[in-house]
Amino acid sequence: MTHRPILAVAAAGAAVALLAACGGGQVGQTPGGSAGPAPGNKNLVLVPGVQNEPFYISMQCGAQQEAAKLGYKLDTQAPQKFDASLQTPIVNALGANKPAALLIAPTDDVAMATPMTTLKNMGVKIIEVDTALQDKSVAQSSISSNNAEGGKLAADTLAGLLKGQKGSVLVLDTIAGTSTTNARAKGFTDELAKYPNLKSVGVQFTQNEPDQAASKVTAALSSTPDLVGVFATNLNTGEGAATGLHNAGKIGKVKLVGFDASPSEVDGLKSGDFQALIAQDPAGIGKQGVDQAVAAVEGKPVQRTIDAPLVAITKDDMDSKSQYFYKSSC
Template identity: 75%
Template sequence: MKLSKTFLVAGTLATSAALVAACGSGQVGQSGSGDSGDTANSKKLVLVPGVQAEPFYISMQCGAQAEAKKLGYELTTQAPQKFDAAMQTTIVNAMGSNPPAALLVTPTDDQAMLAPIQQVKNRGSKIIEVDTTLKDTSVAESSISSDNTEGGKLAAQTLAKLVGSGKGSVLILDTIAGTSTTAARAKGFEDELKKHPNLKSVGIQFTQNEPDQAASKVTAALASTPDLVGIFATNLNTGEGAATGLRNGGKIGKVNLVGFDASPSEVDGLRKGEYQALIAQDPAQIGTKGVDQAVAALEGKPVQRQLGAELHAITKDDMDANSKYFYKQSC
């Protein structure tokens, strides 16, 4: 997940259409070859990630585009401006009159997105979930994501190594209630933290996926919890906000910050010492596997219902050796 910024119900169908464009920049919300009306729908795949212009989803799109081209399919990408179910619903609903052969989608809410995605499925599209999932497991042919629970556990293990024999409290910053990936990360982290008696959780706080809210939560925690030794931020926006809060409080490097994902800004923060560790996913692999499963479903080949992607704990000491896991800003 890992997700991006505020809510604004806007757009309508014109906004959705405007999000499809030629790929030159590789920005999410733009597509590889444009809208090709003469291409049969049987070869059309559509990717609807969580939000446009975010490095995680750009990297996912890059992997999906390359794999679709290799397999002889056309993939276009349409993304909401914000990680918001209402905006994503507008985009998915717009496919009703001309559904693609397969829809690769990152549900921005595990319940609210059920009806619009089900509607596309009812009109003949194969559904592939990438990154996040619906609670209803009957809709998708396949779901591809990192093992987010394990990612949370890896984050707790990494934080415990950073703290060593020290003692203190740990704050967990989640994004929006109902986001399957970050909820799993937070739970995995809390469960693993219980195995380290020198560390105690002060609970999970939601940031609405807003960096400024994450910063204010950290500011409040620094004031109320003098023994704060660690923060786990479940995605890039919470991480960026947490770093701001620590910077404002003069606690950079004094409170260990473990972030999820490896966006350019997070990697820069790791290099500067604002983060002590990052848990990197492999979004390009998620996109590649998503296309593979979509094509398999369309061609009547075996489909795997659940697929995972790799996770990697990266610190400043080993970041250069793990640079291949850093997220892209363009394809």
């Protein structure tokens, strides 16, 4: 099938117009009507957390391939930023031409419950991919990395890199209420407590902005002379942390462990900006999301929770683990 690019939608009006343009095959629906998806509806919609991010592009690639294999059509739309106020109108607009199922990475684990529930009440099957709501009654299935375990893996990896060195460690998270990164930060902090030579100086939020991550690192280097490690919970925080360490001449001296394996992060691992990456399997999450969506649509058994694999990658073993590198296009 033709691969559709991830589209940015910043307002409800734009989202409605976009759906009208790319909602081919969704018939029998009245905008704002209460009827469910049309019988035999083979349309799926993927709403990732943000546009143009390699993790979500890789997820889209896996989902598109599986949807085509199963005889379904997949449209992908994403907000310009990881922001519930931008994701909500995209979901709300789906009520006009109801897909058979929505695959979504909720950008807030509470705020996105209302628009997702509204769509569910219209008969649309809801599948969570990557992130999830606190309310477990909305989605029929959630496919995600075990993010707490990913945080623990990051702590163990950092401790191994430091080889008994004593000092403080900074955790950079994205936005409060982001289920995935918050779980990574907590898993990391909990596991770090097992290493008496390492002390957490706390979790700081960056609003998912690289420049804020860079400034947080700069401030931490100034206030914490014994800083020996930084854990960045996603791509943007990792890139920002690397910038901050570069500016201070601390690359390699302060160990940086990032989450995900985007092309820029892989380049950073190769160059020494990162000492380790904790990679997910976004294409696999997309594939599983489509599998569960199709099962729900066709009345077959659905698995409520699916954990996707995680792997630690260092410069020494990156060539043998290249299958986990994320894509910038399908």
